[in-house]
Every structure is written in C-alpha cells, then in structure tokens.
Amino acid sequence: MENHEGGAKAHTFRKVKACLNTDSNARKKGAVSILMVIVIPIFIMGCLLVYQILYQRQVNMRTEKIVLACSDAYLSMYNGYLFDELALLANNKSPGVEVMVREYLIKNKIIDTSVEISFDASYMGLDQPDYFREAIYYASTAQIGRSIVRMGDEWINQLSAIQTLRKVLKSYNTLLDNIADVSKMTGIETTLEMLTTIEKNQFLEGIDKLSARCEEEEGKLAAITNQLRLIESQIKGEAAGAKAFVDSQHALVMEALDQARLGIQGIKALVEQVKDQPTLEHEVLWREMVDEQLKDLRSRYQNEETDLLDALKKAIIEAEKVVFSGEETKRKLTLPKPSASYEITEALPKLSSADRWLINEYLLMVFSSYDENCPRNLNAEKRKNINRPLKAEVEYLLTGEVAEANSLSLVRLKMFALREGANLIGIITSQEKMATLTRSTLAIPPPWRQVALATMLGGWATIESYYDVRKLVAGEGLHLIKTPDEWTLSLEQLLEGHLPQYTKQQHTGVKSITDPRLYYQDYLRLLLYFQTDEITLSRTMALMDSELWWASDQKATLEHYAIGFDLHFQVEHPWGDVFDYRMKQSIYPGVPGESVHP
Amino acid sequence: MKQMRKRGSVVIEAVITFSLFLMTLIILIGTLMTIVVDEKLDWAAMRTKDELAFSLMPFKGHSSHLINSIENHLLTQMAQIITDDKVSELGMTSMVKGLEQSRLRANAHGIGELTLHYEYAFLSLKKESFLILPVAPLVISDGITFDDDLVYITNYGEKYHLSKCYHLRKSKYGIKIDEAKAKGYEPCKNCHGGANESNW
Numbered sequence: 001m002e003n004h005e006g007g008a009k010a011h012t013f014r015k016v017k018a019c020l021n022t023d024s025n026a027r028k029k030g031a032v033s034i035l036m037v038i039v040i041p042i043f044i045m046g047c048l049l050v051y052q053i054l055y056q057r058q059v060n061m062r063t064e065k066i067v068l069a070c071s072d073a074y075l076s077m078y079n080g081y082l083f084d085e086l087a088l089l090a091n092n093k094s095p096g097v098e099v100m101v102r103e104y105l106i107k108n109k110i111i112d113t114s115v116e117i118s119f120d121a122s123y124m125g126l127d128q129p130d131y132f133r134e135a136i137y138y139a140s141t142a143q144i145g146r147s148i149v150r151m152g153d154e155w156i157n158q159l160s161a162i163q164t165l166r167k168v169l170k171s172y173n174t175l176l177d178n179i180a181d182v183s184k185m186t187g188i189e190t191t192l193e194m195l196t197t198i199e200k201n202q203f204l205e206g207i208d209k210l211s212a213r214c215e216e217e218e219g220k221l222a223a224i225t226n227q228l229r230l231i232e233s234q235i236k237g238e239a240a241g242a243k244a245f246v247d248s249q250h251a252l253v254m255e256a257l258d259q260a261r262l263g264i265q266g267i268k269a270l271v272e273q274v275k276d277q278p279t280l281e282h283e284v285l286w287r288e289m290v291d292e293q294l295k296d297l298r299s300r301y302q303n304e305e306t307d308l309l310d311a312l313k314k315a316i317i318e319a320e321k322v323v324f325s326g327e328e329t330k331r332k333l334t335l336p337k338p339s340a341s342y343e344i345t346e347a348l349p350k351l352s353s354a355d356r357w358l359i360n361e362y363l364l365m366v367f368s369s370y371d372e373n374c375p376r377n378l379n380a381e382k383r384k385n386i387n388r389p390l391k392a393e394v395e396y397l398l399t400g401e402v403a404e405a406n407s408l409s410l411v412r413l414k415m416f417a418l419r420e421g422a423n424l425i426g427i428i429t430s431q432e433k434m435a436t437l438t439r440s441t442l443a444i445p446p447p448w449r450q451v452a453l454a455t456m457l458g459g460w461a462t463i464e465s466y467y468d469v470r471k472l473v474a475g476e477g478l479h480l481i482k483t484p485d486e487w488t489l490s491l492e493q494l495l496e497g498h499l500p501q502y503t504k505q506q507h508t509g510v511k512s513i514t515d516p517r518l519y520y521q522d523y524l525r526l527l528l529y530f531q532t533d534e535i536t537l538s539r540t541m542a543l544m545d546s547e548l549w550w551a552s553d554q555k556a557t558l559e560h561y562a563i564g565f566d567l568h569f570q571v572e573h574p575w576g577d578v579f580d581y582r583m584k585q586s587i588y589p590g591v592p593g594e595s596v597h598p
Numbered sequence: 599m600k601q602m603r604k605r606g607s608v609v610i611e612a613v614i615t616f617s618l619f620l621m622t623l624i625i626l627i628g629t630l631m632t633i634v635v636d637e638k639l640d641w642a643a644m645r646t647k648d649e650l651a652f653s654l655m656p657f658k659g660h661s662s663h664l665i666n667s668i669e670n671h672l673l674t675q676m677a678q679i680i681t682d683d684k685v686s687e688l689g690m691t692s693m694v695k696g697l698e699q700s701r702l703r704a705n706a707h708g709i710g711e712l713t714l715h716y717e718y719a720f721l722s723l724k725k726e727s728f729l730i731l732p733v734a735p736l737v738i739s740d741g742i743t744f745d746d747d748l749v750y751i752t753n754y755g756e757k758y759h760l761s762k763c764y765h766l767r768k769s770k771y772g773i774k775i776d777e778a779k780a781k782g783y784e785p786c787k788n789c790h791g792g793a794n795e796s797n798w
Binding site for chain 1 (some may be wrong): 615618619620623626628629633636637640643644646651709728729730731732733734735736737738739740741742743744772
C-alpha cells in the first residue's frame with residue numbers, strides 16, 4: 001500500500017516536473033517571441049522616431065546654415081558703380097537674397113523644385129534716409145582711407161612722372177646735341193675755313209669735298225630722324241602722360257631736321273652749280289655764296305636749338321603744374337532726375353560733431369564744386385564719371401539750386417555773410433584800424449559821430465567782404481581774421497571813393513594742408529557744417545539718385561539698392577512640420593541686424 | 599528528446615534574433631550617428647566657406663567672378679585642403695570618407711559654390727550626404743558700372759552679350775568689351791554684343 005502510494009507520488013512528481021519543464025520551454029519560447037514581435041519592433045520604431053526627430057532638427061539647422069551662407073554671399077556682392085564712384089557698399093535688390101535661398105534649398109534637396117515658398121523680403125533701401133545715412137557714414141571712412149592711399153600713390157606717381165619727364169628732357173637734349181652735331185658733322189667750320197684758305201685752282205677740289213660731305217651728312221640726318229622716332233616711341237611707351245607733350249614737340253623737331261636737310265640740299269645744289277660752271281672767274285662770287293649758305297645753315301641750327309630747349313623746359317614746367325594741380329574737367333550741365341525728391345519728415349538720430357564732419361568731408365570728396373583746383377580740395381581719388389548732371393554739386397547741396405549760376409550766387413552770398421562778420425571783428429580788434437576810423441569821425445559832433453563810425457565800420461567791412469568773396473572764388477586763400485597785408489581796401493580809399501581794381505590771381509598749384517588761410521573749399525566746409533543734417537541728407541540723396549539715374553541710362557535709382565534685408569519665410573516639410581525662419585542682416589554693423597531663429 | 603529539440607530551437611532562435619537585433623542596433627546607432635556627423639560636417643563646410651571668403655579675394659578675376667578653369671582647379675584644391683583641415687579639427691576624419699569629391703566652382707551668381715560631398719565610414723541606413731553652399735569673397739563687385747563699353751559673359755559661354763540678351767538668363771557677368779575680346783570672347787549672334795548701346 002505504502003509502495004503503491006509512494007509510486008503514485010513519484011508519478012505525480014514526474015508529471016509535475018514534466019509539466020514544469022514544458023512550461024519553462026514555453027516561457028522561453030514566449031520570451032523570444034515577445035522580443036521578436038514586440039520589443040525589437042518597438043525598439044526599432046523608437047530609434048526611427050528619435051532619428052526622425054533629430055533629422056528634422058538637423059534639416060532645420062542645415063536650412064539656417066544655407067540661409068546664412070546665402071545671406072553672406074548676397075551681402076558680399078556690392079554694386080560696382082556705387083563702390084567705384086562713391087565708396088558706397090550696397091547690393092542690388094534684384095535678384096534678391098530670396099532667389100539665392102530658394103536655389104540653394106533646392107540644390108540641397110531640402111525642398112523640391114515644385115514647392116513654392118512664400119518669401120516675405122523687405123530691404124533696407126538706400127532710398128530710406130536712415131539707411132542712406134548709415135551707408136554714407138561708412139562710405140566716408142572708406143573714401144577718406146582710399147583718398148589717403150591715393151594721395152600716397154599719387155605722390156609716388158608724381159615723382160615718377162617728373163622723373164620720366166626729366167628722362168624725356170634728357171633724351172631730347174641728347175637728340176638736340178645730335179642735331180647740333182649736324183653742323184659739326186658737316187664740318188661747316190672746317191669747310192668755311194677751308195674755303196677761305198684754299199688756294200686758287202683748288203676751289204673746285206674743295207667744292208668736291210664739300211659735295212661728298214653733304215652726301216654723307218644726308219645719310220646721318222636720316223639716321224638721326226630714325227633715332228628721334230625711336231626715342232619718341234620709347235617715351236610714349238614709358239609714360240602715357242608724356243604722349244601729348246611728345247606729340248607737341250614732334251613737329252618742332254621734325255621741322256628742325258627738315259630745315260637741316262633743306263640747308264644741306266641748298267649747299268648741294270650750289271655745289272652742283274659750281275661744278276657745272278668750272279670756271280674760276282666767278283670763284284669769289286661762288287665762295288661768298290657758299291659761305292653765306294653755310295652761315296645761314298649754322299645760324300638756323302642755333303636758333304632752332306634754343307627754341308627747342310626753351311619749349312622743352314616750358315613743357316616740363318607745365319607738366320609739373322598739371323601733375324600737381326590736376327586737370328580741369330568739362331562736364332555737361334543737365335537737370336537731375338526730375339522725380340528726385342527726398343523730403344525727410346521723420347527726425348533722424350543726432351550725429352556727433354565728429355561724425356557730421358566726417359560725412360561732410362566725404363561729400364566734399366565725392367562731389368565736385370566750382371573750384372575743383374582749390375588747394376584745399378583733399379580728394380586725391382578722382383571720380384571716373386565726369387559726365388554727372390551738375391558741375392557745382394557741393395553748391396547744390398548748400399543751396400538746393402539746380403541752376404549753377406543761382407547756386408553759385410547763393411553760396412557767394414553765404415560766404416559774404418561769413419566774411420562780413422569776420423571783417424567786422426577784424427576791424428574792431430585792430431587798434432590801428434579803429435584809430436583811423438575814430439580819427440576820421442573826430443570832426444563829427446556826437447551823437448552823429450557814433451552813427452558815422454558804425455556806418456563807416458559797416459561799409460568798410462562790407463566792401464572789403466565783397467573783395468574777399470571775389471578773391472576766394474578766384475582761388476585765393478585768406479585768414480579768417482585777415483592780416484594787415486591781406487586787406488584790399490584802406491579807409492582812405494573808401495572815403496575817397498577810389499576802389500581798387502581786383503585782378504584775378506591764379507592758383508599756386510601746390511597743395512598746402514597746413515596753410516592757415518581759408519580757401520573756397522574751407523568755406524564750403526563751414527557752410528555744410530552749419531547746415532542741418534536733414535537738409536544735407538535729402539539733397540545728397542537727390543543728387544546721388546540723379547547721378548545713378550543718368551549714369552544707368554535712366555534705369556537705376558537709389559531705390560534699386562539696399563544695405564541689408566529682412567527675410568521671413570516658411571518651409572513646409574514632407575512630414576508636415578513647418579519651419580519658420582526670419583533673418584535680418586545688414587552690410588554695416590550700425591544697422592540692427594539679427595538672425596531670429598525658430 | 600523532444601524537449602532537447604525544443605531547447606535547441608529556442609537557442610538557435612535566440613542566437614539569430616540576438617544577432618539580428620545586434621545588427622539592427624548597430625545600423626540604428628550608425629544612422630543616428632549620421633545626424634551628428636552631418637551636423638559636424640555642416641559646421642566644417644561653414645568654416646571652410648568663411649575661410650574661403652578671405653582666400654577668394656585674389657581670385658576675383660577680371661571684374662568680379664571666377665570662370666577661369668585653372669582658377670577653378672586651384673580653388674577646388676584650396677577648398678579640399680581647407681575642408682580636410684576643418685574636418686580634422688572637428689575629429690571627423692575617421693567617420694567619413696570620399697571627401698576628395700568635394701569641389702569649388704563658379705555658380706550662376708558670379709561667385710563660388712562649395713560642394714561638400716562625403717560617405718559615412720560606418721554602417722548606417724544612409725550611405726552618403728552632401729551640402730552645397732554659396733561662397734563669396736568678403737567683398738565682390740557685381741560688375742555693373744554703367745559703362746558704355748560694358749558687355750556681359752556667362753559661366754561657360756564663349757560669346758559676349760548685351761544686358762538684355764536671353765542667353766544671360768542663367769549667368770551674367772559684366773566685363774569691358776576690350777577685355778572680353780582680349781580673352782577670346784566673340785559677339786553673340788543674337789544681340790551682336792554691340793558696345794554702343796546701353797548695356798545695363
């Protein structure tokens with residue numbers, strides 16, 4: 001019984017154990033299935049989801065980088081005319097930055113070619129006063145820097161040009177020596193001596209020798225002509241500026257050579273005549289004729305030589321003057337773009353005095369004025385476009401008058417007012433002048449004495465100012481408070497009514513920055529400084545607008561150019577995410593530029 | 599015996615599953631790694647672009663652009679050297695290969711175009727990637743100077759054109775007519791490239 005029970009228990013145990021073994025296998029199998037069916041796919045899905053999230057983020061970041069690169073590239077591409085002429089860095093609005101951004105988003109397969117992106121791009125146009133002022137502020141630094149570099153360069157070129165001209169002079173001197181040597185080569189002196197000393201019966205022999213020598217000298221003249229041409233071509237090659245000068249001298253030198261040739265030919269003809277009539281009856285006559293012809297030839301050489309040397313020296317002096325004072329430009333006077341009008345209604349942030357001065361200097365550099373050859377014209381960088389609408393551009397900035405005559409008159413009036421004040425101070429502060437005035441009015445009883453004194457003071461200062469303005473416009477410089485020797489009019493002359501005649505003086509042609517006298521351009525500086533920023537800015541905009549209008553054959557204006565942009569766009573990705581992007585960037589650091597990331 | 603078979607089957611199943619899982623895991627990690635690599639390489643491209651902005655200055659060419667094939671070759675070499683340098687700086691040299699396919703050439707805007715092309719040096723679902731960026735010198739002229747004798751040329755064309763010629767729809771660079779002739783360009787048969795008309 002016990003055995004039976006024990007056997008039943010063992011069977012049950014085996015059954016349970018077997019059953020347990022089966023469960024363990026099933027569990028293991030189930031675990032693998034769970035891993036395969038649930039865990040791994042979930043893991044894979046999870047990983048792909050993480051990848052998708054990261055990928056989207058990476059695509060957005062890549063888009064940002066592409067936009068940034070496009071922005072940098074777009075802002076780097078400035079307009080050639082504005083920079084070359086006005087040192088202004090500005091970009092053409094068309095094609096805009098959005099075109100480049102779209103192109104590169106497609107190239108990088110971030111969007112498809114069929115996808116349309118709505119770009120909201122606004123540009124910081126040069127036709128907006130605040131952006132325009134920012135642009136000319138930075139342009140002024142660039143222009144001044146460029147001018148300094150150009151001044152250094154010009155100085156070196158001047159030295160080089162003068163050296164070249166000196167070389168030219170040396171070459172010509174050598175040439176002239178050669179020309180002068182013709183007389184020596186022909187042996188005129190010897191021949192003359194020979195003719196006077198030869199014995200009778202030997203005259204014909206002497207004439208034969210002279211004839212042979214003439215033949216020889218003709219060959220030498222031809223060689224000299226070739227040498228001259230060679231030197232000329234060398235000079236023209238070395239210095240383009242010397243071309244006009246060489247050309248002007250060419251005819252002169254050629255004429256001298258022709259004279260030489262004619263002279264020799266004359267002697268030859270004479271010699272032939274003598275040979276044809278081999279009689280000694282007229283020997284004395286022949287001797288005299290030959291003698292005369294040779295003397296004539298010699299004196300002609302001497303005269304030509306002196307003339308040539310003088311002409312060369314004068315040309316050198318003139319060339320030096322041109323190098324130092326610059327050439328006068330001839331411009332057509334036409335009206336600016338009729339629609340150019342920039343009225344600044346909103347108050348702009350105030351500029352510091354230094355900044356205002358900087359901008360004014362820039363305007364004086366890039367715009368021409370009535371007196372371009374003024375020693376105080378500091379612009380060494382000559383404008384390439386000489387066909388600008390106005391000649392008196394700075395005067396236009398000061399008066400707003402397009403007509404040159406009107407603007408000049410108004411500028412003169414303003415200068416007159418400045419000079420009047422300065423002359424009054426000059427008279428009052430001068431003990432000598434005040435004493436003269438007081439002496440002149442001593443005979444007048446008070447209170448009329450004071451009235452007469454004031455009238456004479458005003459009259460003297462006014463008439464003197466009139467002379468001052470004439471002098472300034474003519475290019476002379478005056479101290480602000482004039483020195484005694486700068487006064488044109490004395491009180492005696494004023495009272496006697498003998499007003500001196502003013503004769504126009506020429507510029508010295510030498511720049512002198514340290515000269516304490518004020519010149520025409522200095523008065524323009526002062527007047528520009530006293531003018532409000534808004535007026536100067538609006539007129540500058542109108543002037544540049546008009547210049548662009550004419551230069552581009554009436555196709556471009558300030559509104560076509562910008563110094564920065566504000567770009568906003570949205571990209572809808574295939575997975576439904578919308579990427580919103582905004583970027584505001586400018587060429588100049590002063591203009592608020594920021595990149596607003598999503 | 600039957601149990602033994604069942605046990606063996608489970609083991610095999612587990613081994614295969616684990617191997618597949620491991621494989622998948624490696625590929626997935628590799629794929630996730632591509633994001634990191636792309637991001638780093640993007641930065642390398644951006645830095646290359648910034649550095650090239652300085653290097654491109656002497657290669658501005660006649661007026662504004664890069665068209666000379668010799669220059670393009672030199673620039674591509676320069677771009678590759680700088681890219682290698684930047685990739686090395688970011689410690690990505692062992693992660694990518696085929697960087698030598700990167701190049702720099704002129705684009706339709708008259709500036710350079712940097713193409714950074716690379717393959718991943720590890721297992722991933724993605725095999726390769728690229729980034730194309732515009733590269734310009736720090737300052738470059740658009741070549742428009744309103745000169746009467748200004749004509750326009752294209753990236754690959756051998757003719758010079760007037761501004762409005764339809765051949766200029768893809769690329770357009772301003773150049774003086776004398777210079778264009780000197781460089782071997784000929785007038786376009788469509789617009790004749792005349793220099794007397796306004797060319798803007």
